[in-house]
Amino acid sequence: MTEARANTVPAPFDPWQIALMTCLLVLTLLFITPIVGVVLSAFKTSRDISLGNFWSVPWDLYMGNFAEIFGKTAVQGYMVNTLIIAVSATAGSIALSIPAGWVFAKIPFRSSEYLFLIIVSGLFFPPQIVLIPLFKLFKELHLIDTLWALIIAHTAHGIPICVLLMRNFFANVPRVLHEAALAEGVNEWQILTRIALPMSLPAVAVLTTLQFTWIWNDFLWALIFTNSDDMRTIMVGLVFLNGKYLVAFGVQGAMALLATLPTLIVFLFFQRYFIAGLTAGGVKG
Amino acid sequence: MTEVKLQNITKNFGLVEVLKEINLSISSGEFCVIVGPSGCGKSTLLRIISGLESANAGQILINETDVSNLPAGERGVAMVFQSYALYPHMTAEQNMSFGLRMTGTPSAQVKERVSRAARILQIETILDRRPKQLSGGEQQRVAIGRAIVREPEVFLFDEPLSNLDAELRVQMRVEIARLHAAIGSTMIFVTHDQVEAMTLADRIVVMNNGMIQQIGKPIELYEKPINQFVAGFLGQPKMNFFEAAVKSREGCRVEILLGVAARPIVLSFAGPLAPGDKLLLGIRPDKIEIVGQEAGEIFGRVEVVEHLGSKSTAYVAINGVAELVTIEIVGKVPLDLGESVGLRLDKGACHLFGVDGAVLPGPIN
Numbered sequence: 001m002t003e004a005r006a007n008t009v010p011a012p013f014d015p016w017q018i019a020l021m022t023c024l025l026v027l028t029l030l031f032i033t034p035i036v037g038v039v040l041s042a043f044k045t046s047r048d049i050s051l052g053n054f055w056s057v058p059w060d061l062y063m064g065n066f067a068e069i070f071g072k073t074a075v076q077g078y079m080v081n082t083l084i085i086a087v088s089a090t091a092g093s094i095a096l097s098i099p100a101g102w103v104f105a106k107i108p109f110r111s112s113e114y115l116f117l118i119i120v121s122g123l124f125f126p127p128q129i130v131l132i133p134l135f136k137l138f139k140e141l142h143l144i145d146t147l148w149a150l151i152i153a154h155t156a157h158g159i160p161i162c163v164l165l166m167r168n169f170f171a172n173v174p175r176v177l178h179e180a181a182l183a184e185g186v187n188e189w190q191i192l193t194r195i196a197l198p199m200s201l202p203a204v205a206v207l208t209t210l211q212f213t214w215i216w217n218d219f220l221w222a223l224i225f226t227n228s229d230d231m232r233t234i235m236v237g238l239v240f241l242n243g244k245y246l247v248a249f250g251v252q253g254a255m256a257l258l259a260t261l262p263t264l265i266v267f268l269f270f271q272r273y274f275i276a277g278l279t280a281g282g283v284k285g
Numbered sequence: 286m287t288e289v290k291l292q293n294i295t296k297n298f299g300l301v302e303v304l305k306e307i308n309l310s311i312s313s314g315e316f317c318v319i320v321g322p323s324g325c326g327k328s329t330l331l332r333i334i335s336g337l338e339s340a341n342a343g344q345i346l347i348n349e350t351d352v353s354n355l356p357a358g359e360r361g362v363a364m365v366f367q368s369y370a371l372y373p374h375m376t377a378e379q380n381m382s383f384g385l386r387m388t389g390t391p392s393a394q395v396k397e398r399v400s401r402a403a404r405i406l407q408i409e410t411i412l413d414r415r416p417k418q419l420s421g422g423e424q425q426r427v428a429i430g431r432a433i434v435r436e437p438e439v440f441l442f443d444e445p446l447s448n449l450d451a452e453l454r455v456q457m458r459v460e461i462a463r464l465h466a467a468i469g470s471t472m473i474f475v476t477h478d479q480v481e482a483m484t485l486a487d488r489i490v491v492m493n494n495g496m497i498q499q500i501g502k503p504i505e506l507y508e509k510p511i512n513q514f515v516a517g518f519l520g521q522p523k524m525n526f527f528e529a530a531v532k533s534r535e536g537c538r539v540e541i542l543l544g545v546a547a548r549p550i551v552l553s554f555a556g557p558l559a560p561g562d563k564l565l566l567g568i569r570p571d572k573i574e575i576v577g578q579e580a581g582e583i584f585g586r587v588e589v590v591e592h593l594g595s596k597s598t599a600y601v602a603i604n605g606v607a608e609l610v611t612i613e614i615v616g617k618v619p620l621d622l623g624e625s626v627g628l629r630l631d632k633g634a635c636h637l638f639g640v641d642g643a644v645l646p647g648p649i650n
Contacts, residue, residue, distance in 0.1 A: 179337050180370035184384025184435065185358025194387070198374045 042066070042253035049249045065254035074229055075255065078237035082216055083262065085150045085233060090211040092151065093158030094166075094204060100159075101166025102192045106178055116167065122160035127220055130157075135224060149225040150233070154215045162207050169203035170196055205273030213263045234259045287348050287361070287438035287471045288313045289334065294343035296329055296495075303329050305495045307343070311473060311488075316465050318474045320482035321492035322518070327475045328443055330492070334473065335364045335441050347438060358388070360439075363432035367444040369424045371416040377427045378403075378412040381434050395434075402433040405467065406460075422453045429464070442474040446481060458484060479519050483507070491515050513565060513642035522570045522598060522611040524636070531562045541566060543583065544605055550582055552632050556647020564645065565638040570613040572634035575599065575620070581627015585610060587620050601626060 011017075041049055042065055043058040069075050103109075104116045134153055135144070143149040173196050181191045197204070222233040232240065238259065241252050289311040296304040303326045311317045319327045332338035334345055336357030345353045352360045371380050378399055385395045403409045406426045416424055425445060432440055442461070446454045462485055465472055476482055482489050483503045491498040491506065491514070499511040503519075510516035516524045532540040532549050539558055540549040543566060550566075558564070578584060585601035588609055597618050600609040610628065620626070637645040 174368070174370070176366050176368055176370040177372060179357075180364070180366060180431075181372075181384070181387075183335055183337060183357045183362070183364045184387070184431070185356075186384055186387040190387045194383070195372055195374075 038253045038256050041249045042257050046250050065250040069255050078234040082233040086212050086215040088151045089154035089215050092155035093162045094207050097162030097166045100163050101170050104167040105170035120160050120164045145227045158211050169200045202273040205270035209270045212266045216263050290346040292344045294340045297341050303495050314469050316472045316487045318482040318486035319490045325492045326495040327492050331475045336360050362439045363435045363437035364441040365428050365432050365445045367447050369428040376413050381430045398434040402430040406430050421449050440472040513638045516567050524567045525610050527566045529564050529566045531558050531560050554649050556645045567636040570611040572631040573612045574629045576627045576629045578627045583628040587624045590620050
């Protein structure tokens with residue numbers, strides 16, 4: 001009763017709290033406004049938008065922009081290309097990071113901590129820095145304007161964060177489980193795949209969501225490493241929807257909405273693991 | 286049936302020598318309990334036998350075969366861990382069968398072994414549950430079941446009862462004893478609990494500071510401890526120790542003056558002692574009698590009395606002695622707190638130790 005009463009006592013006026021909330025509100029508005037604009041434009045005709053009704057609510061939902069997108073075979077190609085790249089590179093980087101993370105966490109070898117640091121230091125190099133060397137390398141290998149260039153680049157670029165996260169997650173797998181399995185004659189690969197990995201699904205879910213989203217949303221590498229329309233990804237394709245003299249806001253908005261769907265689906269699918277994975281290791285269990 | 290021999294096992298962690306030339310031979314079918322305080326090296330020794338830890342020197346022979354360099358899974362041993370180490374995402378049945386399935390045992394055989402172990406441990410009804418759905422005792426049974434299904438030559442138990450509550454610990458202790466009687470395998474059991482050691486063991490190995498202090502049958506160690514450490518470690522309540530000095534000696538008749546005693550205690554002792562020698566006199570709590578002041582050899586004041594039903598334990602403060610003297614009395618004795626009492630020692634039950642802690646050789650009557 002006392003506790004309930006205590007909870008109803010209004011908090012004293014705190015100007016810092018108000019200032020903080022105002023800042024957060026402004027930031028939220030800044031983040032949400034463009035998204036709202038995209039959603040609104042997706043359901044309007046180009047004429048409406050040209051007449052200056054960009055921010056008005058389209059009471060009559062216009063679906064023509066979506067029809068136009070679905071009618072374009074190029075857009076389907078962009079989606080398929082992006083899906084191939086995102087799925088392959090996500091799977092590749094995570095598949096490579098799982099055994100690496102296990103070794104660093106549970107079966108360290110001489111100087112393995114330095115190797116771990118070298119791998120993780122890859123996190124500090126933004127994509128722009130490696131753009132030119134990568135371009136030259138892929139050109140030498142005749143991989144420019146192929147999906148392979150993007151798959152390889154994204155797989156490699158994803159490894160540092162994947163190794164870091166998997167290693168930290170595996171480090172929390174109790175040593176005694178590892179030892180119990182070893183004492184039973186189970187080999188390291190079986191311990192990893194049958195014991196550690198099922199226990200680390202939250203980490204894998206987090207990585208899958210993050211990697212898939214990053215790769216799906218990539219614009220820079222896709223723009224540089226591909227030339228032809230056949231090899232374009234959805235994000236580059238979005239830009240190329242512009243006409244020479246006209247910006248098709250409505251069509252672009254519809255396509256942008258469509259482009260966010262896969263990442264949204266991936267996030268919703270892994271959502272229940274996602275929060276657990278992000279907070280794992282924060283509290284001693 | 287399987288014999289285990291440890292020869293000159295030495296283990297260092299950095300500069301710290303945790304095991305110092307351990308030599309031990311465990312007979313086939315024996316229930317050997319390694320007991321000692323925390324940090325004495327007993328768990329490290331068990332891990333070395335299991336193959337989870339490697340020794341810096343020495344050999345481990347199982348049935349005369351040197352297994353020192355074999356990986357854990359190939360030594361024919363099964364280990365039960367203190368924390369059970371059950372795989373949390375598997376059911377009890379999957380936990381028990383995991384090792385067999387991974388090492389390619391035919392599924393019919395796996396099923397048969399799991400069923401048999403479950404029957405022995407009476408856990409048939411919980412096989413489809415996951416560890417978090419099981420009580421501590423059930424988890425421990427599953428962990429033991431996981432060891433049984435492997436049909437190992439040697440069972441290793443690393444403080445398996447430590448995480449259980451007192452009642453369950455007693456129950457599981459009995460079950461482990463019954464299990465040993467039923468399957469007759471060689472078992473090595475590590476514990477810091479001397480009651481577990483005394484009740485379960487065919488033979489006890491007492492360890493301290495990385496060294497074996499004494500090996501023997503429980504009652505042997507209880508009655509004839511080789512040093513002050515063993516004497517103090519085994520027995521509940523603990524043995525009482527008094528600093529003493531030899532006052533005089535005539536043949537076997539030795540007059541010992543306890544620092545706290547009102548008059549000398551006369552013992553018949555054939556061992557080497559001379560007037561002036563300093564020593565420690567040890568006596569079990571049940572070998573001290575509470576008597577009237579006039580008949581007492583030591584005088585003190587009752588500080589605490591614990592009535593346990595069939596017996597009582599009195600703690601008596603004595604001037605000049607830091608620790609309370611423990612006295613165990615059969616039945617309920619009417620003692621008031623603060624009451625002055627006299628204590629009389631059973632001379633035949635005294636243990637004499639040198640200042641270095643080693644027992645003084647020679648019978649005491």
